[in-house]
Amino acid sequence: xxxxxxxxxxxxxxxxxxxxxxxxxxxxxxxxxxxxxxxxxxxxxxxxxxxxxxxxxxxxxxxxxxxxxxxxxxxxxxxxxxxxxxxxxxxxxxxxxxxxxxxxxxxxxxxxxx
Amino acid sequence: xxxxxxxxxxxxxxxxxxxxxxxxxxxxxxxxxxxxxxxxxxxxxxxxxxxxxxxxxxxxxxxxxxxxxxxxxxxxxxxxxxxxxxxxxxxxxxxxxxxxxxxxxxxxxxxx
Numbered sequence: 001x002x003x004x005x006x007x008x009x010x011x012x013x014x015x016x017x018x019x020x021x022x023x024x025x026x027x028x029x030x031x032x033x034x035x036x037x038x039x040x041x042x043x044x045x046x047x048x049x050x051x052x053x054x055x056x057x058x059x060x061x062x063x064x065x066x067x068x069x070x071x072x073x074x075x076x077x078x079x080x081x082x083x084x085x086x087x088x089x090x091x092x093x094x095x096x097x098x099x100x101x102x103x104x105x106x107x108x109x110x111x112x113x114x
Numbered sequence: 115x116x117x118x119x120x121x122x123x124x125x126x127x128x129x130x131x132x133x134x135x136x137x138x139x140x141x142x143x144x145x146x147x148x149x150x151x152x153x154x155x156x157x158x159x160x161x162x163x164x165x166x167x168x169x170x171x172x173x174x175x176x177x178x179x180x181x182x183x184x185x186x187x188x189x190x191x192x193x194x195x196x197x198x199x200x201x202x203x204x205x206x207x208x209x210x211x212x213x214x215x216x217x218x219x220x221x222x223x224x225x226x
Binding site for chain 1: 145
């Protein structure tokens with residue numbers, strides 16, 4: 001069964017350092033999402049891609065966060081510099097373009113900023 | 115921002131009993147989905163119900179949707195230990211580029 005891959009699974013860093021997360025969506029899925037999930041809450045959308053284009057990044061803190069999907073396949077989310085409040089689970093999801101919008105999630109990257 | 119609100123926040127029942135979780139939302143929707151999240155498998159899609167549907171079944175799951183009350187319920191029948199997880203509802207609104215807005219989830223614990 002095809003799955004969304006994410007790495008690393010866990011990341012511990014010190015504040016002011018740079019971190020990067022990688023996501024490989026299910027083959028053929030044109031839409032890719034990055035979410036942040038704080039413990040005890042639902043996911044919050046950070047950025048949505050359709051192929052290589054950003055559809056929505058209105059909730060992405062652009063002073064420190066960046067995301068790219070250069071070839072419309074895998075994607076990288078970067079934080080520089082990391083802050084204590086960035087500690088969270090970062091989830092990547094993908095979906096087929098269309099109105100069913102069932103999203104398939106990767107296992108996530110648990111980020112801890114010290 | 116979170117559109118959906120699940121109720122209760124936490125639910126603990128005996129194995130074999132039925133579990134009911136509710137979700138309320140604020141704006142008009144195209145679809146409402148339920149997802150499950152546990153430490154073993156991450157977030158997994160359970161069921162999608164369209165705005166013009168009132169009830170949907172999938173195995174031991176039954177979902178209802180009342181658009182007049184902007185609410186949905188998820189019923190899990192004959193619960194099992196493996197159903198222990200957090201359950202989230204997520205909605206997408208017209209003209210939203212199919213973006214999902216998520217609730218805070220219901221934490222379900224099934225006691226053996």
